[in-house]
Amino acid sequence: MNWLQTFFDIVLPDTCVLCNRSQTQRSPHLLCPYCWAALPRNVSACTHCGIPQPTPGACGACLQVPFAEICVAALRHEGDARTLVHQLKYTRNLRAATPLTHAMLQAIELKYAQSSLPEVLLPVPLSWRRQVQRGHNQAAWLAYRLGQHLQLPVLYDPIKRRHGPAQQTLSRSQRLKLSKSAFVLSAPLAARHVAVVDDVLTTGATVRALSELLTGAGVERVDVWSATRAMPS
Ligand SMILES: [Zn+2]
Ligand SMILES: [Zn+2]
Numbered sequence: 001m002n003w004l005q006t007f008f009d010i011v012l013p014d015t016c017v018l019c020n021r022s023q024t025q026r027s028p029h030l031l032c033p034y035c036w037a038a039l040p041r042n043v044s045a046c047t048h049c050g051i052p053q054p055t056p057g058a059c060g061a062c063l064q065v066p067f068a069e070i071c072v073a074a075l076r077h078e079g080d081a082r083t084l085v086h087q088l089k090y091t092r093n094l095r096a097a098t099p100l101t102h103a104m105l106q107a108i109e110l111k112y113a114q115s116s117l118p119e120v121l122l123p124v125p126l127s128w129r130r131q132v133q134r135g136h137n138q139a140a141w142l143a144y145r146l147g148q149h150l151q152l153p154v155l156y157d158p159i160k161r162r163h164g165p166a167q168q169t170l171s172r173s174q175r176l177k178l179s180k181s182a183f184v185l186s187a188p189l190a191a192r193h194v195a196v197v198d199d200v201l202t203t204g205a206t207v208r209a210l211s212e213l214l215t216g217a218g219v220e221r222v223d224v225w226s227a228t229r230a231m232p233s
Contacts, residue, residue: 017087017095018080029102030095039103040076042229050201050229052076068211069221070115073201073229074100074107081228085199089138097138100199100227101145108150108225118195118223121147121154122214124206125161125183142227143197158187159210182206183213192220201226
C-alpha cells in the first residue's frame, strides 16, 4: 500500500495530506499553505519538557529536576496534529510523516540556535510483538526522516523494549511506574549526546525510563524530540 502511495505521489498532481486540496506546486511538507499555517504549533512551552505554558522557559517541575536539557515538542497533540499522528501510527500513511518531520525541523532549528545538535538519534522502540502487529514503528520512521534532513545517524538496534500493555490502556499512575526495566540495552553506545525520538510525548514516563537507561550506560546528555505534546490527564 505504501509503495502504491509513493507511486501515486510521483505520477499524480500533489494533494494536501490533510484536506486533499490539489496543489499546483509540491510543497516539501506535503500540506497546502492553509493546513500548514494552521498546525497547532507548540510555541510557548517549557524548554525542558515541552509542556504548553503561557511563557517560554522552565516549568515548575523542570525548575526542580529538568526533564531534558532540550525538549522539542513541535506541535500540541490536538486537531490536525493529532490526525497526522494517528494516520502515521494506525493507518500506516507514511505521507503523514512528512508534515510532522517538517514541523519538527522548524522547532529543532529554533531550539538549537545556541546549542550543538546531538550526535545520534534514537527512536523509542516498540516491542517486537507490537511492531509485528502494527507493521512499522512510527518513531523510527520520524527519526529516519529527521536523520536524512539533518545528516545525523539513527540507531535502531541498541535498545529493545519488553512487551507490555499498550500505553493508552494504562492509567497515569501505571504509566509513571514504567521503569527502565521496560528497556534493555543490547549494544554499547559510543555517543555522549543523543536525542530520543518519539511521536507523542504525554507523561514522559517512557522517555524518562529510556533516559535513565542511557545515562546509566554512560551517555552524558539525552534530549527529547517529539512530534506532538499531549497534556497528561
Ligand atoms: Zn490542506
Ligand atoms: Zn518542564
